[in-house]
Structures are given as structure tokens and as C-alpha cells.
Amino acid sequence: MAFYRPTRWQRPLALALLVALAALPFVLEAFDQAFYIGLATRVLIFALAASSLNLVLGFGGMVSLGHAAFFGIGAYVAAICQQAGINEALVAFPAAMAAAGLFALAVGAVSLRTRGVYFIMITLAFAQMVYYLFISARTWGGDDGLPLAGRMTLAGISLAGDRALFFAALAALTAAMVLFARLVDARFGRTLQAIRENETRMEALGYPAFRYRLVAFALGGAFAGLAGALLANLTGLASPNLLQWTQSGTLLVMVIIGGVGTLWGGVVGAALLLGLEEVLVGVTEHWHIILGLLLLAVVLFAPKGVTALFAAKGGGR
């Protein structure tokens, strides 16, 4: 492993992508395919959620099976804000981030004292705990989830239109990616990657490894919360399904197929998986089997994609 270093083409490609995405809703409307704006928004939201997991998993080396908890908490906090009369996203979204981030801080504080298999299971267990908490709380909708009466406003502008929400999601994802890009090259990102490679050595150099991991874990949780708040607006419902560990698994799959530990892994993975889902649903109702087989194939026969990060091989970028 070397420190993650983007290729020369990344910045121009990213800018081109941003321009293309900014034009997308207008293009879709022109071709009378406005329906797909919703799908595109969904991809953006999951790209954000997957990227937040990529920070924790790819850069931090923490295999967390509980990331869905932060995603779901974000959605619920947004719905609860609306229930409480707050309809302004500039208040509700930071609230969602704060709630998710704080919960991540608490979970991390307990879980990060453990290693390997224990850590994976513990994050899973805590996420499941959140799921049970929300489905048994009748004030928050219980089994059915907490619906939103309508979309929120962002700085006064209503997000009711598909286009408006699309741009809100695009703005959120862009801001997050800019932060992640800077973070990775900054002291924090380097320290995090070095701790992932050799924690003992870093401790022997005076770094309190636990603290760095915890901050990364909490940051990842906070951004997952933001994605959750956006999703609640998109679907009009804070669903307990968002909290299930199978959702965590889905996010994990996105990060892996997109390229774990690369800056764009979450974005690429979300686009690939959701795109694949769209295609497969048309093929057979049992498309999960195909997805499962594909995933198995990736794990067994394209090992570099999954393990390249975790095997300290020479010759990085």
C-alpha cells in the first residue's frame, strides 16, 4: 500500500462528471424521461452513504457491519424534525448528521476496543439494537416507519420538485467528496491509512491510534446520516428497513465493487449496484440470486479488488 494518490485524470474527470450531472435533470426532462430523475437522486444518495462507509472501511480499515444504523438514524431524525414542526433542511440535515455522528461516536467508543471478528459482530449487534429500538417505538411509527408529510425546504426553497431534491443531493455529495479528497491527503488521512497498515508502529511513534479511528468512524456515521435525511425526503418515509443489517451489507457491497480505499469507490459502487439492480429486476424477480452469484464470483475470482488493500503488497500508486 502506498498512500492513496489520485491519478492525473481524476480531477478533470470529476469536474466533467459534475457538469454532466448538473445538466442531467434538464436533459432527462427534454427527452420526456423525467421519471429517472428520482432514480438518479437515489444513486447520488447511496453514493454519499457508500462513500461515508468507504472512509471507515477503505481508509480506516474498519470492517463495520453496522453502518446502516447511521443511515437510518439520519432518516428518522429528519422525519422526527418534521413531526416536531421543523421543515427547514438547513436545521434538520445538520441535526441528522449530529445525531448519527454522536451515535457513531458512542458505538465506536465501545466497539473500537475490540479487533477483527469481534469488531465486525459488535457493530452488527449495535446496528440491530437500533433497529429493534425504532420498530418497537410506536411514537416513531413502529413497524411501518415514520412518514414525512412532504418534502422539506432548503434555505426556503421547496424540495418538492424532483429537480430541486436532485440538486440538493448533488450538492451534498459534492461537498462530501471535496472534504474527503482533502482529508485523505491531509495529516488525518495519512495518519488513518498508516494506522490501517501498521497500528503498533504508529503507536510506537506516539499516535493514539484509537482516537483517529474513532474520529473517522464518527465522521463516516455523520455523513451516512446526511444521506439518510436526504433519502427520507426522497421516499417520503423513514423506514426501519434502512436500519437492517442487510442494508449495511448492501453498502459494503457497493464499496467493494466500486473499489475499496479509492476516493471514488463509494460513488462508482453505488452507481454500479443500483444500475445492476435496475437491469436485473427486468430479467427475473429472483434477481437476488444472480446478484449473490456475481458477488461470490467477485470475491473468489477477483480477489485483488477486495484484498489488495488488506495485503501489504509492494508497489502502490
Added chain:
Amino acid sequence: MTQLILEQALNGLQFGLMLFLLAAGLTLVFGIMDCINLAHGSLYMVGAYFVAAAAQAADSFWVGLGIGVAGAALLGLLLELTLFRRLYQRDHLSQVLATFALILIANEAVRAIWGPAAILLNPPEALAGPVEFSLLGNDFFYPAYRLVIIAVGLLVAALLYLLVAKSRVGMWVRAGAANREMTEALGVNVRALFTAVFVFGAALCALAGGLLGPLLAVQVGMGESVLILAFVVIIIGGIGSIRGALVGALIVGSVDTLGRALLPTLLRATLPADAASTLGPALASILIYLLMAAILFFKPQGLFPARA
């Protein structure tokens, strides 16, 4: 009131013992092969389906149970030889992904074959009724079938104890859990041992699935919720330890069952009705997780870690 408490205590014991069947296989696979298996719950589900299908075909619960468990063991063997063997050397993330893929495939395959609705699995007719017994001068009733489950659970626990603590194979298993490389170096056929452990775990899963089938619903996705509980059991008990799995399972089984039964009543007695009705079920459902967090705080390796 005492009927309720006794009934719930026995339910807790029964649930705990079934959790033990699941956790035992899981902890051995973790402990010896260092392999995380998210699809363990799927083996439980498929086992239950096999038992239900066989029981319907043979029109007998016990025959169905036998066939179902054997079928699941065979499935376990196939899985081990084709997939899991390649996963042992891989990192945990790969194992998570591969077994997650298995869950997707298993759930969908089961849905395709048997449909999304729950299928029927009846307990043996002879055990369908309650058993009456006397304790401390009072008469109690408890379903006969559940008593049989408890008996089977205790029997398996005793057999496992004998196997692990007293037999040579058990010694290899314990050695493998403590130090895999060393066990290999001592000439034990580790490959065959791994396969045997995995198949045995699958059989235990199916046994639990088949026994619980008449009580819970045999349907798609039944494995997931139980899997998490099995994980909690192992976290509390310590990875690689059968003793830890038993203690952990009994703790989780009783705390969960008794908690759900008694906590809402308890809260209603002490808190205003409004708060109690929201807090009660919520708190009861997360009780074991809070317990797990508390245990982890003092013993991050669980109560009886097999590895140093």
C-alpha cells in the same frame, strides 16, 4: 403470577438451549477456522425448511427431523468443499461478502421453491398437549413439546461437553481453537477437522431450526434475526469456547425472554402509563444489546475466551 414466571423461565431455558445449538457451531467455525459465517442463519432456515418438507412428505415429525438434519448436513458438506474451504485463508472482509452473498442466494432460492409465505411444521401429535406437574404444592402446566426441546438441548449440550472435553477429536478442536498452526504442526489432519466441524455446525443449525419450526414461523428470512442473537451469544461467551457459548446462550435466552415478558409489567408498575407503554417494549427488545455492551466494557474478549 408464579405460573407466568415459571413458564417464562422455562421458555427462556428452551430458547437459550436452541441458541446454544446455533452458537456452538458458529463459535467453533470462528474459533478454529477464523472464518466469519454470516450464512449460518441461512443454514438454520434451510434446515427448518428441509425438516418441514420431509415431515410433510413422511407424515411424521421425527422422521422429518432426521431427514432434514441429514439433508442440511449434506448441504453443509457441499458448501464447505466448494466455497468455505477457499475462504479460510482470506481476510474477514472477503468472508463477510461471500457469506452475505450466500444469504441473498439462500433467501431467494427458498422463496423461489417454497414461496414467500410461512410453511407448516407441526409438532408430533403425542406432544401437542400440556404436561401437568406439581412444584412447591402448586400445579403447573407447560407444553410437552417445549419440555422435549429442553431435554434435547440438554442432551446435545452434554454430548458436546463429552465430545469436546473428553474425546481426542475434542482435544484437536480445542487445540485448533487455541492455536491453529501448532495443531497443524502436530500432524492433525486439519482439513478433515475443518470439514467435520463445519458439517457438524450445519447439522446443529438444522436441528435447532427443525425443533423451533413448530413454535416460530418457518419462512424466508427467519435466519437473520436469530443469527444476530447467536453473534451476541458468542461475543458474550467468548470466541471459540463451547462453554462460553452455553453460558452466553443461557444468559441471552433467559434475559431476552424474561425481559420481554416482565419488563413492561415492571415499568407499568413504576412509571406513568404513557411512558411505560412506549419505553417497555423498546427497552425489552434492546435489553440483551445493553447487556452485551456492559459485558464488553469489562471483558472485551467475552467471558471465556478460548484464545489467549
Added chain:
Amino acid sequence: MSGGLLEVRRLSRRFAAVDALKDVDFTVVAGEVHALIGPNGAGKTTFIHHVSGALRPDHGSVHFAGRDVTGLSMHERVRAGMARSYQITNVFPSLSVRDNAALAVQGRADAGSSFRFWRPVAAETALFGEAESCLAQVGLAGKADAIAGSLSHGEQRALELAMALATRPQLLLLDEPMAGTGPEESARMVELIEDLARHVTILLVEHDMDAVFRLADRISVLVNGQMICTGRPDEVRNDPGVRRAYLGDHL
């Protein structure tokens, strides 16, 4: 013995049924080079682990610069002024030599916090300047751009040393710095350590007796987890207990 930079008092540690360390008393005086020797399996690396904070003792205490550090974690002891190099090379093999050293510099308390999220590290010229001077001190200045894993064994040992130095320690724990090096590289390492000894206190664990007798101001001998002798090199050389322990080994 008072006034030692490092004082270890009655340190004991058991692993299962084995006494790895038993009632070890040990002092390193500021400014000296103190060598710790003993037959294989005596417990020397275990001892270093206890001093550096990787392990905690069952009984006894570790004091550094007058402070009881027994309860401090490894990174806290590093912050207090203790640094170690590893017996088995423990650098970051796929990072450049410069990046390895820079990480070490960045970790220092006076280098500022690493909880910085915006400014790219590549822009921190002061950091890399400092890293390069550490590399120069161990003679690796010309190899700053090389990938650490591609260095020769002796060069990697030197990098180990550079990283330990970069933390600007008061006490340097060197765990077999000469391990696996050939005669030429060994000689260079000895010169290097002599040089360093001028401004850092050094606790040196080594098997290479020539190096030990050349470098050490004082020598302590650890056998079977117990400290059997401490003194100046010629005292130790002539001690009957030490000779007995090393019967069959060269002395």
C-alpha cells in the same frame, strides 16, 4: 539507585506458568549507553516491551524522568520522551523512505496535531525537511525517494533507527539494531550509535558482543528473566555468574 532517567523496580511478569521476568531492578542513567545482554530466551525483548508500554507487568513499576509511567500506554510514553526501534524491521514497506520518516516526525507532540483535515501533507515543507535531516543522520539521505521495502536489510535497520530518532526521544530503546546485518553494515551501525550516544541516552539490547563492548558504558545481564549482574564492561566480563550463563557462547 536514584536519579536514573529510567528506573525499573521489581518488574515481574508471568505467561501462563512461566516467569518471563522476575523481580527485575534496573536503572539507566541519563547520558549513558546501557547495554542489556543475555542468552536467547532470557526475556530481553519482553523486558523492552514492558519498558515501552506494549505489555503491562503483573507486579513492579516503570519510572521515566522521575514519573511513574507504569499505567501509561505506549503512545503516551513516546510522547513523554521514550522511543524504540524493533528487532524485526517494522517500517512501512510500501511507503517511500521519506514518507516513513515524515510519519515519525508528524507524530511528535511539538509537530502539531494530526487532526487536520484540509491542508495536504505534501505542502508541509518543514515536516519533510526535518524528516530528511533524520535520514541524513543515519546516512539514508540519498535514498529518501526509494520505496522502503526495496532497501537492503541494513538500510532498513537504519530507517528503523531514523524513525525512532525522529520522535526526538530522551531515551532510545534499541532492540537488536544489528540483527541480521553483515559485518560492513554492522560497523556502520556501531558508528551511528556512537554518534547518537552523544546526545541521546540509549538502552541497547544486542547479541553482537563486539558492538556491545565497544559502545556500552554499563552492561546488565538478564538470564531466565532475572537480572544477574550490572556494571562496567570489564566487571561484567569477569563476573563468574555471567561466564556460567554464557558457557558455550562467546564472551
